[in-house]
Amino acid sequence: MYTSTRDNYDIVSAAQAIKLGMVPAGGLFVPEKIPCFSLQEMMSLRDSTYQEIAQRVLTLFLDDYTEEEIQTSVKAAYNEKNFNHPLIAPLKHLREKTYVMELWHGPTAAFKDMALQIMPHLLSYAKKKVGEERETVILVATSGDTGKAALEGFKDVPGVRIIVFYPHKGVSKIQELQMTTTSSSNTFVVAVKGNFDDCQNAVKKVFSEREFGNELKRAGIELSSANSINWGRLLPQIVYYINAYMQLLKDGKISFGEKINFVVPTGNFGNILAAWYALQMGLPINKLICASNENKVLTDFFNTGRYDRNRGFVQTTSPSMDILISSNLERFLYEMSGHDGEKISAWMQELAENGGFRVDQSIMDAIGEVLAAGYADEIETKETIGRVFSETGYTLDTHTAVGMKVYEKYLEKTGDSALTVVDATASPFKFNNSVLQAIAGPDALIGKDEYEVLQALSEYTGQPVHPGLRDLDKKPVLHRRICTKEKVQEEIKSILNI
Ligand SMILES: *Cc1c(COP(=O)(O)O)cnc(C)c1O
Numbered sequence: 001m002y003t004s005t006r007d008n009y010d011i012v013s014a015a016q017a018i019k020l021g022m023v024p025a026g027g028l029f030v031p032e033k034i035p036c037f038s039l040q041e042m043m044s045l046r047d048s049t050y051q052e053i054a055q056r057v058l059t060l061f062l063d064d065y066t067e068e069e070i071q072t073s074v075k076a077a078y079n080e081k082n083f084n085h086p087l088i089a090p091l092k093h094l095r096e097k098t099y100v101m102e103l104w105h106g107p108t109a110a111f112k113d114m115a116l117q118i119m120p121h122l123l124s125y126a127k128k129k130v131g132e133e134r135e136t137v138i139l140v141a142t143s144g145d146t147g148k149a150a151l152e153g154f155k156d157v158p159g160v161r162i163i164v165f166y167p168h169k170g171v172s173k174i175q176e177l178q179m180t181t182t183s184s185s186n187t188f189v190v191a192v193k194g195n196f197d198d199c200q201n202a203v204k205k206v207f208s209e210r211e212f213g214n215e216l217k218r219a220g221i222e223l224s225s226a227n228s229i230n231w232g233r234l235l236p237q238i239v240y241y242i243n244a245y246m247q248l249l250k251d252g253k254i255s256f257g258e259k260i261n262f263v264v265p266t267g268n269f270g271n272i273l274a275a276w277y278a279l280q281m282g283l284p285i286n287k288l289i290c291a292s293n294e295n296k297v298l299t300d301f302f303n304t305g306r307y308d309r310n311r312g313f314v315q316t317t318s319p320s321m322d323i324l325i326s327s328n329l330e331r332f333l334y335e336m337s338g339h340d341g342e343k344i345s346a347w348m349q350e351l352a353e354n355g356g357f358r359v360d361q362s363i364m365d366a367i368g369e370v371l372a373a374g375y376a377d378e379i380e381t382k383e384t385i386g387r388v389f390s391e392t393g394y395t396l397d398t399h400t401a402v403g404m405k406v407y408e409k410y411l412e413k414t415g416d417s418a419l420t421v422v423d424a425t426a427s428p429f430k431f432n433n434s435v436l437q438a439i440a441g442p443d444a445l446i447g448k449d450e451y452e453v454l455q456a457l458s459e460y461t462g463q464p465v466h467p468g469l470r471d472l473d474k475k476p477v478l479h480r481r482i483c484t485k486e487k488v489q490e491e492i493k494s495i496l497n498i
Contacts, residue, residue: 002029002231005334006348007341014062015126018119018232019136021225022207026348027341029231030331035060037282039257045242046249050088051078053246054118054239057281061235062122069125077118077236082107084467089114089240091247094392097419098407099253100400101244108178109427109466110320111271112149115228115236120153120160122232123224127159134222137496138162139206141199141227143267144171145320145426147189148178150226155184162226163188163495165199168482171319173450174430174469181475188495189479192488195313197324200227202488212489219498228270229327237274242283244421254419259286261420263410265403266290266298267321269328271423272371276332279370286418291406292375293318293399298326302373305364307347308356316378317434318398320426325351333359336366372414376405384408385428385438395461397426398434427466432457 002017006027012020017029045053054074062070078088085105092100106113127136136159140150147164154162164179168191179189192199206212207223216223228234241262248254262285264272272290279285292299294314301307309324316322334344347357376384384401388394396404403422410416428435432453436444440460448456451473458465483491
């Protein structure tokens with residue numbers, strides 16, 4: 001069963017948690033107990049495929065789903081039609097003890113596909129299970145990548161409409177085109193004049209407005225969320241951490257039970273939290289390394305114990321990490337505080353009212369056992385892309401480069417000799433302008449439009465353009481809505497015709 005991080009809601013089944021998205025009274029659903037494998041059981045996954053590991057992990061957490069429902073969902077999501085690599089999330093050896101886990105082989109070229117290809121199936125089953133017949137309207141706030149991944153996952157799903165809000169001028173041109181060219185009658189895309197936090201706050205506010213909720217109810221509509229606050233987003237991400245370990249074990253790169261590190265370019269703290277759940281399930285992990293860009297609110301928090309969002313928002317070349325309110329941290333703090341819902345409530349209230357809170361030293365000690373944090377600035381990020389390309393021939397995207405740089409700094413400081421997997425969270429083609437400039441010099445963009453830059457990057461790196469980005473220039477822009485952050489609710493009404 002699933003409980004609220006703020007102890008303010010009844011316990012619910014997995015299906016209910018996935019259907020609701022977040023706790024109606026505020027707070028996030030977390031599993032009451034985290035299922036755990038013995039070391040023997042864990043290592044027995046060595047010869048399992050990605051799909052088999054997904055089946056095992058999902059079954060443990062979704063005990064109100066039938067085996068067949070999970071199997072159908074896994075098959076529909078992780079196949080060679082949706083992912084352009086048979087291993088789904090392959091590892092590439094970069095150098096010495098460093099590996100890269102490519103999480104961008106899905107349809108939209110970012111790691112969000114890993115969860116959003118399966119979540120719509122889990123949601124459809126959840127609705128059936130709880131006898132929900134109302135239409136579901138998915139609201140998504142995106143810093144760039146979630147939006148398109150959610151649109152692809154939910155397009156043409158019966159009984160569902162999806163509305164995506166993204167920061168106007170706050171995403172890359174390619175990201176914007178990916179979203180605004182989506183052709184499906186149940187998808188809507190809105191640019192919000194503001195940054196990602198404005199989008200996320202506006203959407204969170206819509207969820208918490210009772211009166212509006214009742215109005216929707218009368219119109220036969222229920223809201224849900226596809227952001228990583230939904231458990232159905234987080235859960236599928238646990239799978240690739242276990243899968244990565246098994247690939248290394250099978251290839252003889254690590255020994256039975258050997259502990260490894262994961263480096264995670266972090267924004268909303270969803271991806272790295274999934275790694276922490278894998279650790280709790282018994283995966284041998286030494287350290288989780290949390291990497292931030294210049295919006296280093298998490299790095300500061302992990303190094304000082306004070307979360308402080310009162311600071312300038314920096315627009316960086318890794319926009320999917322441009323976040324000052326990292327929603328899933330709430331789940332992590334709930335775990336680190338020994339399930340102290342009252343404390344979490346108080347901190348979240350302080351965060352909402354004053355923009356910050358401070359946690360106890362005992363919690364910082366618990367965090368320090370498993371997690372290290374650092375950040376990379378814009379110059380370092382660009383330098384890392386260029387240097388890694390010239391030294392190894394491997395092309396990092398801007399987010400992955402933040403992770404790589406933070407890992408390099410961590411290595412220098414600690415000398416930690418554990419084998420390390422850096423999450424590659426986006427294809428370099430998705431951030432074509434920044435990546436091409438970093439590897440080919442500042443003049444590389446002159447006179448080129450978006451598509452020519454994709455081509456140039458392909459020629460320069462010898463890699464084919466990611467299939468999800470290939471024909472963008474041939475698709476018409478179908479979505480042109482734009483609104484202020486104050487008008488998000490009205491925009492929703494206008495879209496839904498209520
Ligand atoms: C969403 C995203 C991130 C941040 O992931 P979180 O789960 O929000 O921490 C990092 N890199 C890319 C490319 C992303 O799309």
